[in-house]
Amino acid sequence: MTVIPIAVQMYSLREESEKDFAGTLKKVAELGFDGVEFAGLGGLTATEVRVLLDDLGLKAASSHVPLDELKHNLAQVIEDQKTLGSNYIVCPYLMPDQRSEEDYNTLIPWLDEAGETCLREGITLCYHNHDFELDRLSDGRMALEAIFDDTNADHVKAEPDIYWLTKAGEKPVEWLNRYKNRTPLVHLKDMTTDGEQFFAELGTGGVDIEAVLTIGEEIGVQWWVVEQDLSRTTPFESMEISIKYLKKKLSYLLNK
Numbered sequence: 486m487t488v489i490p491i492a493v494q495m496y497s498l499r500e501e502s503e504k505d506f507a508g509t510l511k512k513v514a515e516l517g518f519d520g521v522e523f524a525g526l527g528g529l530t531a532t533e534v535r536v537l538l539d540d541l542g543l544k545a546a547s548s549h550v551p552l553d554e555l556k557h558n559l560a561q562v563i564e565d566q567k568t569l570g571s572n573y574i575v576c577p578y579l580m581p582d583q584r585s586e587e588d589y590n591t592l593i594p595w596l597d598e599a600g601e602t603c604l605r606e607g608i609t610l611c612y613h614n615h616d617f618e619l620d621r622l623s624d625g626r627m628a629l630e631a632i633f634d635d636t637n638a639d640h641v642k643a644e645p646d647i648y649w650l651t652k653a654g655e656k657p658v659e660w661l662n663r664y665k666n667r668t669p670l671v672h673l674k675d676m677t678t679d680g681e682q683f684f685a686e687l688g689t690g691g692v693d694i695e696a697v698l699t700i701g702e703e704i705g706v707q708w709w710v711v712e713q714d715l716s717r718t719t720p721f722e723s724m725e726i727s728i729k730y731l732k733k734k735l736s737y738l739l740n741k
Contacts, residue, residue, distance in 0.1 A: 487702045488735070488739065489701050489702065489706055489707065489708065489709055489735075490519035490520060490544070490546070490707075490708055490709070491517075491518055491519050491520075491708070491709045491710075491711060491728065491731060491732075492518060492519060492520040492521055492522045492544075492546035492547070492708050492709070492710045492711070493513050493516075493518045493520075493521055493522065493710070493711050493712070493724055493728075494521075494522045494524065494549070494672065494710050494711065494712035495509075495521055495522065495523055495524050495525070496524040496549070496712065496714070497711070497712050497713050497714070497716075497720055497723070497724060498513070498720050498721070498724070499524070500720065501720060501721065502525075502527050503527070506526075506527030506528070506529065507527075507537055510537050510538070510541055510543065511541060512721060513541075513543065513724075514541040514542060514543050516721075516724055516725055516728050517728055517732065518543070518711075518724075518728060519543070519544060519546075520543050520544035520545060520546040520708065521538075521543055521544075521545065521546060522546045522547045522548065522549065522575070522670075522708075522710045522712075523545065523547070523548040523549065523569070523571075524548075524549045524577070526565075531564075531565040531566075531568035531569050532568055534569060535568055535569055535570065538569070538570070544570065545566075545569035545570050545571035546571065546573065546670070546708040546710060547571055547572070547573035547574065547575050547611070547644075547670055547708065547710070548562075548565070548566060548569070548571055548573070548574055548575065549575045549577035549578075549613065550562050550574055550575065550576070550577070551577070551578070552576055552577075552578075552579065552580075552583070552592075555574070555576060555599060556595070556599075559599060559602060559603075562574060563602075563603060563606045563608050566608050567606070567607075567608070571608075572607070572608060572609055572707075573608070573609050573610075573611055573642075573644075573669065573670060573708075574603060574608055574609070574610050574611070575610075575611045575612070575613050575644050575670065576596065576610070576611070576612050576613065577613045578613070578615065579592075579617070579618075584617055584620075584628075586622050586623060586628075589622065589628050589631060589632070592632075593631060593632055593635050593636060594635075596610065596612065596632065596636055596640070596641050597635075597636040597637055597640050597641060598640075599640075600636065600637070600639075600640030600641040600642075601637070601640045603640075604639060604640060609642050609669065610640065610641055610642065611641070611642045611643060611644040611669065611670055612632055612633075612641060612642075612643060612644065613644040613646060613672065614629050614643075614644075614645060614646050614649055614650070615646065615649045616649045616650075616652050616653040618632070619650075619653035619654075619655060633664060633667070638667055642667050642668065642669055642670075643664050643667050643668045643670075644668070644669075644670040644671065644672060644710070645657060645660055645661060645664075645668055645671055645672065646672040646674065646712075647671065647672065647673060647674060647692055647694075647697055648672070648674030648675065648676050648684065648692060649674075651676055651691075651692050652676065652682055657692070657693070657696075657697055658693070658696050658697060658700065661697065661700060661704050662700065662704065664704075665703070665704040665705065666704060666705040667705075668704055668705065668706060669705060669706065669707040669708065670706070670707065670708050670710055671697065671701070671706050671708075671709055671710065672710050672711075672712050673687060673694065673697070673709050673710065673711050673712070673727075673731065674687075674692065674711075674712055674713060674714075675687050675688065675689055675690035675691070675692045675694060675727075676690045676691055676692050677689075677690050677691070678690060678691040683715070683717075684713050684714050684715050684716065685713075686713065686716075686718075686723050686726040686727045686730070687711065687726070687727040687730045687731055688726075688727075688730035688731075688734070689726070689730075694730075694731075694734065695734060695738070698731075698734060698735060698738055699738060709731065711724065711727050711728065711731065713727065
């Protein structure tokens, strides 16, 4: 079993990053993460961030970049990824006014074209889901299905979020297998088993994390990305619980 590296999505540590971006990266390294998935660079340049990463022994797994920025500044985004040493750009979220069927009909060909541009530059464009993309379009398909079915598999990859898939009533493993070799990044999240379905530290909720980890190598996962949108502990405590669980579980599976 290949050891797949683990990154933290920096959105999980957004408040800490706003106070001390460099110090937050240092703590991430101390917790044992291999890399980070960026959600902004804390007001620093890509070059300045790359120096921090190199000093701390961290890798840039990927970067979440708002759709509007991707549409209006893709060339610079690509150059920043090259500087950071990141191979993946992720379209992370659609605003509520960007989710109509007409919006998807416009978005899908744009993703395909942008993904082709990224590919020419040695970068991979990915799409990250929430639960609203599991709503159905007029042709009966879920919006997320349309995004991947109607784009070139080389141009647009997936970053499945197993919490949001579960929350929408889907089985993450089925989606991962369906888009085998198209999911280089996977967001690992857990969910409480009560009616609230709140975000939970890995291993403390009801999402079948082990089933996802078991097929990672087989389906071509390059990075596990730990994210927790909100936490009832401090974000650092949350990340510590999750990384400890994940390393223990991966070690068990590796030696199984």
